[in-house]
Amino acid sequence: MSLAYKETPAPDTAGHRCIRWALQDDSMGNTPKEMVYAILDSFAGVKSELVMLFCSPQFHIAEVAAAVGEYDLDATVVGCTTAGEITPLGHRRGSIIGVSFETEHFAASVKPIERLCDFEIAAGFATARALLAEQELIQQRLETPHTFAMLINDSLAMREEAIVSAFGAALGHVPLVGGSAGTSPTVREPNMFLNGRVLENAALMLLISTDHDFRVFQTQHFKPLDLKVVVTKADPANRMVMEINAEPAAKEYARLLGLRREDLTPQVFAAHPLVVRAGGRHYARAIQQVNEDDSFHFFCAIDEGIVLSIAESGNLVADLESLFVRLNHDLGPVEAVLGFDCILRYIEMEQGQMLGDISRLLNANTVIGFNTYGEQFGTMHMSQTFTGIAFGTALAK
Numbered sequence: 001m002s003l004a005y006k007e008t009p010a011p012d013t014a015g016h017r018c019i020r021w022a023l024q025d026d027s028m029g030n031t032p033k034e035m036v037y038a039i040l041d042s043f044a045g046v047k048s049e050l051v052m053l054f055c056s057p058q059f060h061i062a063e064v065a066a067a068v069g070e071y072d073l074d075a076t077v078v079g080c081t082t083a084g085e086i087t088p089l090g091h092r093r094g095s096i097i098g099v100s101f102e103t104e105h106f107a108a109s110v111k112p113i114e115r116l117c118d119f120e121i122a123a124g125f126a127t128a129r130a131l132l133a134e135q136e137l138i139q140q141r142l143e144t145p146h147t148f149a150m151l152i153n154d155s156l157a158m159r160e161e162a163i164v165s166a167f168g169a170a171l172g173h174v175p176l177v178g179g180s181a182g183t184s185p186t187v188r189e190p191n192m193f194l195n196g197r198v199l200e201n202a203a204l205m206l207l208i209s210t211d212h213d214f215r216v217f218q219t220q221h222f223k224p225l226d227l228k229v230v231v232t233k234a235d236p237a238n239r240m241v242m243e244i245n246a247e248p249a250a251k252e253y254a255r256l257l258g259l260r261r262e263d264l265t266p267q268v269f270a271a272h273p274l275v276v277r278a279g280g281r282h283y284a285r286a287i288q289q290v291n292e293d294d295s296f297h298f299f300c301a302i303d304e305g306i307v308l309s310i311a312e313s314g315n316l317v318a319d320l321e322s323l324f325v326r327l328n329h330d331l332g333p334v335e336a337v338l339g340f341d342c343i344l345r346y347i348e349m350e351q352g353q354m355l356g357d358i359s360r361l362l363n364a365n366t367v368i369g370f371n372t373y374g375e376q377f378g379t380m381h382m383s384q385t386f387t388g389i390a391f392g393t394a395l396a397k
Helices: 032-042 061-071 121-141 160-171 249-256 266-271 316-331 343-351 355-364
Strands: 004-007 019-025 048-055 076-081 085-087 090-092 095-102 106-113 146-154 176-181 192-194 197-199 203-210 212-219 222-235 240-244 274-278 281-285 287-290 296-298 307-313 334-342 367-372 375-377 380-382 386-395
Touching: 019 032, 019 085, 019 334, 032 048, 032 061, 032 095, 048 061, 048 085, 048 106, 048 367, 061 076, 061 192, 061 197, 076 106, 076 203, 085 095, 090 355, 095 106, 095 367, 106 121, 121 146, 121 160, 121 203, 146 160, 146 212, 160 176, 160 380, 176 212, 176 334, 176 367, 176 386, 212 316, 212 375, 222 249, 222 274, 222 281, 240 249, 249 296, 266 287, 266 307, 266 343, 281 307, 281 380, 316 334, 316 343, 316 355, 316 386, 334 343, 334 375, 343 355, 343 367, 375 386
Parallel strands: 048 076, 146 176, 334 367
Antiparallel strands: 004 019, 019 095, 048 095, 076 192, 085 090, 085 367, 106 203, 146 203, 176 375, 192 197, 212 386, 222 240, 222 307, 240 296, 274 281, 274 307, 287 296, 334 386, 375 380
């Protein structure tokens, strides 16, 4: 049996344990089926409304989905591959982290959005409105329901901007958060599933109601420098920028930072994202990679003519500490957090030897989630942020 970690948060005010988690890693060489079964076994003692599995891309999603289907848990089970797993024991690679939401305190509706290559905003808006009407009926069994929306997107489809715009507008006052599923850098495989079915070129939209207090959040730790650039040649559909300031993108970016073109690495991109100002705030438009022709491939779409600033990192650990202090003050205390954290932030944590401090915060606040290739918050698709939902132990009023 592989090494298994199981933890149950403190009971809520009614004496129930409504959010549970379980972790399996690959240290003992178990098959994906054995790992999935061990996680679902740990949830079998309660009635789960929804189970989420976040899986290392070293495991084939088809094998994970098949195991879920064969187990036949009496609950909706959704999952995706990651760019790294976030657990209450710290960041992991080569693991599957599962989280269960108890039926007594949660009600969930799930809708797969397939064929993203044909996604249209008007149809997405209608789909979200229909799911919202369905959720309003389902949530009536809870005494004081409050609802949030969650999106899990296929990062390979590169349609996050259109999807989050359509769904965010349709949901109105319902807050929306989410993340783009990670993938293997060498194998382009499907990266999500619903129950026993693999989904390809798809997104998962979830509406979740609960009678517990919760807060959605988004935080970032960078600040813009007095270094502005204009995108002068781009291919937004493919998230490519060929020129900034009418110069080859990589060479101009390196020049402004006082670096050579060959010095550009993911660590540099993590430390110095390009940011755009919108609605009084700055949002990262993070660089995914530099290409041989000196163009950049971004995690988000970039249009020609947009003005960006080069930013620098602040104190990532202090920013997270401040976030959790605020959430615990508001929720008094936090029972668990479902979080989506950009892969570039993990690179910065690793490079800056912050993972020990981060593990302490993840443990203290029971954080479960995954590293992403982009985050969704409201009607925005962004990069290099930490977004999610924090759940309190107290019932909502």
